[in-house]
Amino acid sequence: MLNTLRKIVQEVNAAKDLKTALGIIVQRVREAMGSQVCSVYLLDPETNRYVLMATEGLNKRAIGKVSMSPNEGLVGLVGSREEPLNLEHASEHPRYRYFAETGEERYASFLGAPIIHHRRVMGVLVIQQKERRQFDEGEEAFLVTMSAQLAGVIAHAEATGTIRGLGKQGKGIQEARFVGIPGAPGAAIGTAVVVLPPADLDVVPDKSIEDIDAELKRFDNALAAVRIDMQKLSTKLATQLRPEERALFDVYLMMLDDASLSKEVVRIIKSGHWAQGALSQVVKAHVHRFEMMDDAYLRERASDIRDIGRRLLAYLQEDHQQTLEYQDNTILVSEELTPAMLGEVPEGKLVGLVSVLGSGNSHVAILARAMGIPTVMGAVDLPYSKIDGIELIIDGYHGEVFTNPGPILRKQYTEVVEEERQLTQGLDSLRALPCETLDGQRMPLWVNTGLFADVARAQKRGAEGVGLYRTEVPFMSKERFPSEKEQLVIYREQLAAFHPQPVTMRTLDIGGDKALSYFPIKEQNPFLGWRGIRITLDHPEIFLVQVRAMLKASEGLNNLRILLPMISGLHELEESLHLIHRAWSEVRDEEIDIAMPPVGVMIEIPAAVYQIRELSRLVDFVSVGSNDLTQYLLAVDRNNPRVADLYDFFHPAVLQALRQVVDGAHAEGKSASICGEMAGDPVAAVLLLAMGFDSLSMNATNLPKVKWLLRQISSAKARELLEQVMQIDSPHIIRSTMNLALRNLGLGRVINPAASIQA
Structure with missing residues (x-):
């Protein structure tokens, strides 16, 4: 069966x-x-x-x-x-x-x-x-x-x-909705421009052609080129292979001459399809036929056909490089978006991004949030090779993509996009004003950064410091571990750009969904595996070089704060502090006069919540990583589209844990900050203020919205709302209660504008 x-x-x-x-x-x-x-x-x-x-x-x-x-x-x-x-x-x-x-x-x-x-x-x-x-x-x-x-x-x-659609007249083209993961907030309406990976038979889009003879000639040329390649390979390996092994190349040549394969491709081209699409269709059909055969030898032939198909496709692509036409409202779509793809789009034309693979933590998602481009990641069910040139709506708040939107949906989202534009313009005037509640409580708003390009955006929006500098981003852009000098230059840029405001640098946090190409980690369960501080404690040579670079970069500026990720207990913290003091001594021995910077611990593992007082005694500050803490408390992989809707930082368990962290840190006389998506959500920020967090750190894009809302409410009212929602047992009702209360106070303008469409 x-x-x-x-x-x-x-x-x-x-x-x-x-x-x-x-x-x-x-x-x-x-x-x-x-x-x-x-x-x-x-x-x-x-x-x-x-x-x-x-x-x-x-x-x-x-x-x-x-x-x-x-x-x-x-x-x-x-x-x-x-x-x-x-x-x-x-x-x-x-x-x-x-x-x-x-x-x-x-x-x-x-x-x-x-x-x-x-x-x-x-x-x-x-x-x-x-x-x-x-x-x-x-x-x-x-x-x-x-x-x-x-x-x-x-x-x-x-x-x-x-x-x-069901016909060339466009009859039957319906609106369709695909669910992914929110990558960067915002909504966009535009035209899909699909970027294809090289020589991948599974993602060749459907395309009609006018000049059939030219397309047939291209296919003939590709066949001839692959034949020559196979003959050259066979000759080159003649001395290294036995005759029976060299026979494989003869099999390839026979396949190229196989009437059934090439004739089928020619037939489809003659019906008005481009060569790449015709080839993909025929090869995939042959591969499936072989894969279903009972004979093991014949099943193996499927991979030979696939290889031939890829070789032919590579020549067809070379002859017919994908030339992209970027529309005025381009929504870039790919199986796996890369930062380089974003860079190809002419300035001012990119309005949204959709990636079939990838998570809310991918390099591209981080970049998109910093640039304020609405993004949906992990849209695994989207048949993306079929949507080139089709109108899309993307909702980066909920992680949704709509193809062929109808007039009602288009009108609703046009209003959302316009509302966002007006709001952004109106919030620019807040830049120089402090974030202070109506009854005088100050709340410093910091930013999360990783790229030097984030600096200008952060300052333009009035950031008062950096609550999280992701040091893994420079590591990810290299092909080897950066040297101490290379790291020093990068860290110095960040520290000098924000001086005298504080810059909190998290030590290298790789593993999970953040991989380095030159340091691959293959694990069955990477989120519960070798990541964060666990890697750097196992590799003190990496940790010491990084901390030394941070310390040297802070010379004369003294605005560095060091943050330790993924701490699950006192033993890891003590070991980390020992290495930091060792690095500091080594730097002092080089006659560089630097004060010991404040060192903090990241609270993102449930174990750390229960040991908050013990951990707080050993450090200068604590910082909650709301993304990971929510993920681990709820046992939900937020990058998995099947369960992403269960990931909700308004969950009562998350709110209770956060309150415990603030109370525990304050009981030991230490400050508590929070970074991650929750800190940048204006509605959640009201509850975080009420809990007593000392600072919030977020993407620069969200900062003006959070500042506007916190300046319109009193801390007393925020505490009243917190007490009210702490009695509620459902994250959805908590969110709705907060939204309603803020709307009743006339403060609904920064609540997710697309929420009403979902409701």
Whole structure:
């Protein structure tokens, strides 16, 4: 059964559209189950009815015509109950409904399983039998497994169909929504410009061409070039390989001359497709065919065909380099965005970013937040190679992408974009004003930085210091560990740019989702693995060089603060402090006169919350890393789109932990700051002020919004709101309560403008 399942899923994955995919499903499942009927009913979101979309065994003329609501028929029952239904005599069930056009009166037994994708019921997979038959547990389990496996495939095929539209006249092009991870806040409306990786058959977009002869010539040239390459390789390796190993090159040459492969590509080109798309289509079909073969030797040939396909594609791309036309409102889309891709877009044209892979912590997401470009990361279900030139709306607050938006959604988001623009202009005047509540409580607002480009943005928005300088960013931009002198230059720039304001430098925090190409860490569970202080304590040579560079960079400026990440207990902290003092002694021995800077501990692991007083006694300050602390308290990987919606810093457990940290640090006479997304959320900032945090550190983009709101409220009112929400047990109700209270005070203008659309 597992082998059958694998083959069906592979075949369905290779289907060119939803109709073909459903046809394969009903045919193969019927064969595998040895039943007389297999049908797929899909839920139409517009009519909220289950529509027969494919069948083997029922009357094919009924496809698209037979439908039922969730409260009628056995199919409706399976969908509304969201569980399988196994009946030996279906017609005796009170929910049984007869449709004459399907000819189903002859079928007695019924087994149905819901097709569910990301909690959304998409449809029902049904098998039926003429005789009375109780399908056994194994058969039921197989159908449930089948429907679970196919849910993602159907969702993808459905979305691709929605994006492409159903006809050249544009009929049937519907709005579709894809969920990712918020990368950088804000909303944008624009045109998708897809950047493709080199020679990847899976991401070649569909493209029509006019000059068929020119396209055929390009394909011929690519075939000739790869033939020459193969012959050269064979000759070059003649002395190193045995004849049977050299035969592989003959196999490649035979494949290149294989009429079925090249003829199919030529046929598709002649139908008006560009060579790259035709090649991708044919190679993928051949690969899938070989992968499904039972013979191990033949299965291996799939990789040979894939290799040939990539080599041909590389020549076609070289001959036809991807020339991107950047529209006025470009939304850059790629499988994996890189900072270099951002740099290619002419100034003023980039309004948004979408990356299929990557997390809210990726280099690109950090850069996007600093630049104020709305971004969605981790949009794994988005068939991105199909959306070039299509209108998109991206919502960086909720991590959502809308393709082919309808007039209502477009109007709503146009208002959001305009609201944001006006708000940003209105907040510029706050730059020189202090962040002070109505009753006189000061709250220093600091920034998170990592790139030198962040400095100008931070100062333009009135930052009073740096609460978190990510030292890993310079490490990530090199191909080796930077030397002490190289680090000294970078750190000095930051310290001098903000002098005399404080600059908090976090020691190297790699691991998790922050990798260095020259220091790869492969782990099953990187977030609970070798990362942060654990790496640098295991490599004191890296830690000492970095701390020495920081200390030397602060000479004559004395505005350095050192922050230690991922501390889980006293032993790690004591060891770190010992190394810092050793580095300080070494620098003093070089006759560089530097005072010992304040050293702080990052509270981002639950263990540190429970030891807050003991840790506070050993350091000069504490700083909460709200992103990681929320992630670890809730056991939610915030970079995983499947569970990202469970990640919420308004969760009561997070609020209780934060209060405990502030109270514990203050009890030992130490200051407590907080950095991360929570500090930059204006609504959350009100609660953090009420808890007693001594400073907030955030992305420069969010700073004016936070300052505006805190200047409009009294600390007494903030404490009143905090006491109110601490009695609530749901993060959603806490957020709604805060939003409502602020709106009632006339302070709703900095609340996420897209929230009303979601509501």
